Amino acid sequence: MMLSMSWRHLRAIITTSKKYAIGFLDLAYVPSMPTSILKLELPALEPMALRKKIIHLVPTLERGGSEMSQLRMLPYLNDEIESIFITLKQEGSLAPKFREKDITVIAINQKGLWDFVSYVRLLKILRSLHPNLIVTHLLYADIVGRFLVQFFVTPPVIASLATTYNFPSYWPARLFERLTKYFTKGYIANAEIVKKTYVEKFGVPEKKITVLTTGMDTEALSSLVPDASLRQSLGIDAHDTVLISVANLHINKGHRYLLEAFEELYPTYPETKLLLVGDGLERENLENQVKNYQSKNAILFLGKRSDVPQLLALSHIFVLPTFFEGMCNAIMEAMTRGLAVVTTDIQENQELITHKKTGLLCPIRNTKSLSELLELLLQNTTLRNTIGEAAKQSIDRRYNLPESVNRWRNFFLTIPS
Numbered sequence: 213m214m215l216s217m218s219w220r221h222l223r224a225i226i227t228t229s230k231k232y233a234i235g236f237l238d239l240a241y242v243p244s245m246p247t248s249i250l251k252l253e254l255p256a257l258e259p260m261a262l263r264k265k266i267i268h269l270v271p272t273l274e275r276g277g278s279e280m281s282q283l284r285m286l287p288y289l290n291d292e293i294e295s296i297f298i299t300l301k302q303e304g305s306l307a308p309k310f311r312e313k314d315i316t317v318i319a320i321n322q323k324g325l326w327d328f329v330s331y332v333r334l335l336k337i338l339r340s341l342h343p344n345l346i347v348t349h350l351l352y353a354d355i356v357g358r359f360l361v362q363f364f365v366t367p368p369v370i371a372s373l374a375t376t377y378n379f380p381s382y383w384p385a386r387l388f389e390r391l392t393k394y395f396t397k398g399y400i401a402n403a404e405i406v407k408k409t410y411v412e413k414f415g416v417p418e419k420k421i422t423v424l425t426t427g428m429d430t431e432a433l434s435s436l437v438p439d440a441s442l443r444q445s446l447g448i449d450a451h452d453t454v455l456i457s458v459a460n461l462h463i464n465k466g467h468r469y470l471l472e473a474f475e476e477l478y479p480t481y482p483e484t485k486l487l488l489v490g491d492g493l494e495r496e497n498l499e500n501q502v503k504n505y506q507s508k509n510a511i512l513f514l515g516k517r518s519d520v521p522q523l524l525a526l527s528h529i530f531v532l533p534t535f536f537e538g539m540c541n542a543i544m545e546a547m548t549r550g551l552a553v554v555t556t557d558i559q560e561n562q563e564l565i566t567h568k569k570t571g572l573l574c575p576i577r578n579t580k581s582l583s584e585l586l587e588l589l590l591q592n593t594t595l596r597n598t599i600g601e602a603a604k605q606s607i608d609r610r611y612n613l614p615e616s617v618n619r620w621r622n623f624f625l626t627i628p629s
Contacts, residue, residue, distance in 0.1 A: 427616025
């Protein structure tokens with residue numbers, strides 16, 4: 213009872229403080245700042261009063277599962293939903309792609325966490341745009357949204373959930389979610405398992421979370437023809453079997469175990485190539501790992517790429533020995549292309565894959581099991597093709613683009629004007 217009363221009192225204090233803070237921002241603080249600091253030219257936004265205006269607050273727009281999902285889905289909503297992306301840091305390499313799809317991108321160009329002037333600039337922009345809803349994506353934007361934005365703007369601020377944070381080093385993120393669940397107005401989860409995790413492990417009320425899965429353009433991805441010039445530029449022979457992994461090079465993606473498994477298999481299967489697409493903090497460690505490998509010349513560290521669909525079209529097997537995920541966009545793209553997928557037997561992947569039917573699942577941190585499953589697919593082309601085709605049909609049936617777009621549209625259109 214005392215805890216309940218204390219929380220009600222705290223909410224009352226926050227509400228009262230918000231009113232005074234907004235007035236302070238309007239009447240005192242902002243006009244006293246130098247005009248040159250606060251000035252930020254906004255792109256001309258087409259006045260369409262009937263469209264709902266949704267602001268997406270993100271750290272930056274680099275290629276990642278969450279960003280690619282938004283780029284794929286949101287343009288189909290342009291007639292009814294005006295989507296505006298505000299990047300806290302630099303706009304990122306994907307920003308031009310969003311603009312090509314008539315989605316506005318505004319960069320705050322924050323210099324660091326303690327760049328307080330950038331927060332004032334952000335709040336002024338948000339209030340000038342008069343959005344119906346603000347959606348935060350990824351942890352950094354979640355922190356800014358929950359501890360700053362929602363106390364200074366009128367529209368609701370909700371969080372987009374794309375992962376379970378099910379890895380020991382992510383304990384600060386889990387703590388943050390537990391502490392802020394009380395005053396977070398709502399969540400969008402990209403998978404049922406993500407919703408289940410937030411309800412059971414973080415104590416978020418189930419009614420606060422709406423599941424909106426991403427959709428895949430099966431026709432576009434499955435119809436791509438392998439590019440012979442791209443294959444040649446990568447040094448891949450026509451008879452090579454190509455394994456591909458698309459993920460940031462972070463420790464939780466399990467690349468170490470993939471490299472160990474590939475080294476075990478290579479003497480028996482020398483006509484194979486391994487493509488590692490992505491970059492990150494682990495790159496140097498991984499490159500050092502393979503320096504003395506027999507397979508080192510067959511392992512290609514490709515870094516960040518804008519031609520992932522074309523690389524998938526060259527490949528035969530997709531591998532991702534990840535420790536945790538949400539609804540993994542990279543796995544879904546590979547399945548849509550019709551590749552046989554080998555990944556880890558975690559709850560997040562079980563939502564996508566049925567073992568031995570639409571993919572193969574192995575324990576995490578298990579080089580031996582990963583190697584055995586990869587060898588099964590290297591030995592048996594028929595099995596590889598059968599699993600790949602079943603995977604493609606599963607994605608088309610459960611995550612096709614039109615149905616997913618409609619679910620997103622219906623959700624946004626329920627937001628009050």
